[in-house]
Amino acid sequence: MSQFPSEQLLTFATVLSEGTLDAAARRLRITPSAVSQRLKALEQSSGRVLLQRSNPAQATEAGEVVLRLARQVAQLEADASVELGLGTDGPQLAVPIVVNADSLAVWFLQALARVPSDLNITFDLHRDDEQHSTSMLRSGTVMAAVTATPDPVQGCRVESLGVMRYRAVAAPVFVDRWFADGVDGGKLNTAPTVDFDRKDTYQWAFVESWPDASKAQQKGPRHYVPASQDFGDAIRLGLGWGLIPEVQCGPDIAEGRLIELAPERPFDVPLYWQRWKTASRVLDVLSSVVREVSAEYLRTP
The missing domain is CATH 3.40.190.10 (Periplasmic binding protein-like II)
Structure with missing residues (x-):
């Protein structure tokens, strides 16, 4: 039996995404008690406190490790669904991305609009200053970032987008x-x-x-x-x-x-695209679209 069952990982990531246990329960269509039981089982199997039960809920340092795992498992499931041709019948992946406000206003939404619908994904956008956005990559909160930081975060690859x-x-x-x-x-x-x-x-x-x-x-x-x-x-x-x-x-x-x-x-201001290194058709396609659209709006470095 897996030490980290996928339903527990999904529940943990959903609590952090939604902010509270009750909101996660509504999203997952289970009871708050079931959410609490899954979280307790996950913490017991990991031997660590993973969640600060604040409002909104926040991951502990150990929880950030498990959150990255949860995101990666969800990403792999979504990739498998696409490759098997399951389309909208497969699991839908919410892709968390952090982007600065000006990129969001000028060009980034144009990129998201070009992502093929058959990827069966939604976008969970976080807005933060491009000088600070890599912290969300480190914590596992996001899978990708538009950032002003050229040095890759551990576990990520980076490429220049333009100026x-x-x-x-x-x-x-x-x-x-x-x-x-x-x-x-x-x-x-x-x-x-x-x-x-x-x-x-x-x-x-x-x-x-x-x-x-x-x-x-x-x-x-x-x-x-x-x-x-x-x-x-x-x-x-x-x-x-x-x-x-x-x-x-x-x-x-x-x-x-x-x-x-x-x-x-x-x-x-030079801008860079950082994303997880893990092999993923979803992230590959998203990165390709981001690269294409940014070239239309940003200057060559």
Whole structure:
């Protein structure tokens, strides 16, 4: 008998995906008591506490190992289903992926839309800053990631996708008020800035790239707007200046709704695709589509 029965692994992964035992029970169409019994049996067989029963539930360090196993088993079952031609009659795989907000807004959904329907998969998207997304690969929370980290996470392979180019922009009325005498690092820092969230360091990195960055040792006032469309709208409405992907702000610059603050200073962010190394038709097809679509939107490194 397997030390880790597939139904127990599925239940464990579902609890972490849904956040609570009750929600997992509804998803699996079993009772909460059955969920609890499966988790208890899995912890007994592993000899470890696997789950922090918080709200939402979280995996312990040992639980992250078992979660990776659960994801891999589900992936292998889905691959076998596809290869046997079972189609939608086979087990449906939920593919967890972490992606940064700008990629999600600009091109990543286009990639998912091109994934063949006969793979019989759904997508469980997690949004996180591209500088931090690899932590979800390490924990087993996701199978793949769009990341700014070129070094492969253990057990993963990595490939370059291209460069997301950003432009520093602001509304005309904002420029008239804050940059009437020109733009430099000190003025950029003094003027109100729009950041996506507190993980977003791009605006500050842009300020530091200027020769007079020493004048801007302390960050100026910030607005935090954690949604890609709303972030751009905040800048268009004059709340502050910020970096917007070139593909999103280009038409606004051309039509005068936004003014580029430093046309000679684009801000480039290399992006990479990291995925599990395990042989998988699902991940192979997904990776191929991601590679194809990213080439249409990102610049060559």
